[in-house]
Amino acid sequence: RWGYGKEDGPSVWYKNYPVAEGSRQSPIDIVPNEASRDRSLDPIIINYDQCTSINISNNGHSVVVEFNDSDDRSVIKGGPLDNPYRLKQFHFHWGGKGCEGSEHTVSGTGFASELHLVHWNAVKYKTFGEASTAPDGLAVLGIFLETGDDHRWLHMITDVLYMVKYKGFNPKCLLPSRLHYWTYLGSLTTPPLHESVIWIVLKEPIEVSEKQLGMFRMLLFTGEEDDQRLRMENNFRPPQPLKGRIVRE
Numbered sequence: 001r002w003g004y005g006k007e008d009g010p011s012v013w014y015k016n017y018p019v020a021e022g023s024r025q026s027p028i029d030i031v032p033n034e035a036s037r038d039r040s041l042d043p044i045i046i047n048y049d050q051c052t053s054i055n056i057s058n059n060g061h062s063v064v065v066e067f068n069d070s071d072d073r074s075v076i077k078g079g080p081l082d083n084p085y086r087l088k089q090f091h092f093h094w095g096g097k098g099c100e101g102s103e104h105t106v107s108g109t110g111f112a113s114e115l116h117l118v119h120w121n122a123v124k125y126k127t128f129g130e131a132s133t134a135p136d137g138l139a140v141l142g143i144f145l146e147t148g149d150d151h152r153w154l155h156m157i158t159d160v161l162y163m164v165k166y167k168g169f170n171p172k173c174l175l176p177s178r179l180h181y182w183t184y185l186g187s188l189t190t191p192p193l194h195e196s197v198i199w200i201v202l203k204e205p206i207e208v209s210e211k212q213l214g215m216f217r218m219l220l221f222t223g224e225e226d227d228q229r230l231r232m233e234n235n236f237r238p239p240q241p242l243k244g245r246i247v248r249e
């Protein structure tokens with residue numbers, strides 16, 4: 001249906017998903033000195049201590065680690081959020097060898113990859129599906145990955161990328177040391193592109209090695225039954241028009 005290739009990629013998503021040309025699409029290019037300082041913005045509070053990962057999978061677009069979201073044991077709150085938002089899954093977007101791969105860019109500069117920790121507003125909505133179509137339904141924490149030294153914990157993901165069942169990973173260890181952030185109202189960056197996301201993009205990237213990133217590129221867009229093997233890479237949408245939105249910090 002949709003993908004990241006020439007025929008099915010971001011430039012043609014509007015044909016099946018007209019909201020692609022909506023007024024709050026993501027990602028965006030973040031221009032730091034155009035962000036507006038909002039003194040009412042509190043720090044974000046991240047409670048992942050009781051989180052239980054239930055599985056890791058390749059959904060044909062990325063590698064996704066899903067969590068048990070049947071209660072409020074792992075939530076993000078504070079910052080621009082009026083309620084606690086429950087951790088549902090995290091996944092990554094990345095490029096090809098040595099080129100950019102993040103979805104958000106900072107003053108036109110992309111990073112090697114971007115981690116998205118996806119949360120939903122279980123106070124106001126009954127299910128993730130319902131929340132995913134509501135303007136304040138989701139909160140996604142975006143973390144840039146830049147190449148450098150091995151990340152001490154990312155190996156737990158890259159080492160098990162070929163396995164399905166997977167337990168006991170606390171995504172808190174993927175967070176950078178400082179939680180300074182930019183926030184703006186946006187959308188899912190993949191179809192169905194719902195304009196339902198309060199984006200919180202951390203300013204400080206985490207460092208991963210080229211070898212670790214290379215493990216992601218070992219994944220395939222294609223299934224084992226497909227005749228051609230398409231390496232999963234460049235699974236990122238380019239920045240979308242701001243259309244008058246304000247980025248706060």
Ligand SMILES: NS(=O)(=O)c1cccc(NC(=O)NCCCCO)c1
Nearest residue numbers: 059116118140187188189190191192
């Ligand atoms: N990339 S993102 O904006 O963080 C994001 C977060 C949560 C869901 C999605 N996209 C989807 O679930 N799309 C549905 C189809 C993907 C799996 O087939 C994207």
Ligand SMILES: [Zn+2]
Nearest residue numbers: 091093116189
């Ligand atoms: Zn994403």
